[in-house]
Amino acid sequence: MTNDYYVYVYIDPRNYEEFYYGKGHGSRKNAHLSDHDDTEKTRRISAIKRSGLTPIIRVIARNLSQDEALLVEKTLLWKLGRTLTNKSSGHFAKHFRPKNQMHKELYGFDFYNALYFFNVGETNKPDCRRLWDDCRKFGFLSAGGGSRYKSQIEDLEIGDIVIAYVSKFGYVGVGRVMKKAVPVLDAKTKLGENFRELPLLQKNLLVNGSNLNLCEYVALVDWIYTTPKESAKFRKNYGLASFRSVKASLQNQPKTISYIESEWGLDLKKELKESAKLFFQV
Secondary structure: OOOOEEEEEEEEOOOOEEEEEEEEOOOHHHHHHHOOOOOHHHHHHHHHHHOOOOOEEEEEEEEEOHHHHHHHHHHHHHHHHHHOOOOOOOOOHHHOOOOOOOOOOOEOOOEOOOEEEEEOOOOOOOOOOOOHHHHHHHOEEEEEOOHHHHHHHHOOOOOOEEEEEEOOOEEEEEEEEEEEEEEHHHOEOOOOOEHHHOOOOOHHHHOOOOOOOOOEEEEEEEEEEEOOHHHOEOOOOOOOOOOOOOEEEOOOOHHHHHHHHHHHOOOHHHHHHHHHHHHHOO
């Protein structure tokens, strides 16, 4: 592989506007001066010549491989494409964010769906706010009581796959996040019901509801598989994930993933791919 490629730009000497980017090697950068095709680039060059001037041609990056030159070219086209005469969108187009999409988060650019362990947070303590039975019945997971907890559930993205876990019992469900976490008093079930009106077994879910720092944050989940906590799956001394934190990545937990898939007959990688199809058309 040779590194004799470069990326160049054509500049209009009448206003110093950059109007064409290209890549090549040898004398390629000068070839457009003799083009006769009917393109905006050629018409711009002809207009410059008629005014008695010559386009300014400058090399921007040099000593590149062909792929490196293509990538630099595409970067410049992506950034300044609307002001250029280039017809092609350039190579590597699929790796670049679509135009006019800066106002929203995009799957594959700003985030990817992932597989997470999620501690339901059910305990026997009087101040416990969460019950797996409520989560299972109404399709949600929650966390709160302070910024360190709410931030973890707020990080869940639509399409993430969660493995629900109840301490001292084990894994109780697998679900797909359908809506990002919001304060409990703003949350609604997939049927449009307000959480304050639900027949919850654990009413503490609504404690501090008006305090945005201390209240529960609720993320809606479409359960793919669930089981009562009494039938939870877990195997002691087998190296399975059981974190104390609200949420933890399972990216480096192949034994846990394999165990869940085997016990419940699931393909978790397939479920992540399905999320992309359902929500982001990729």
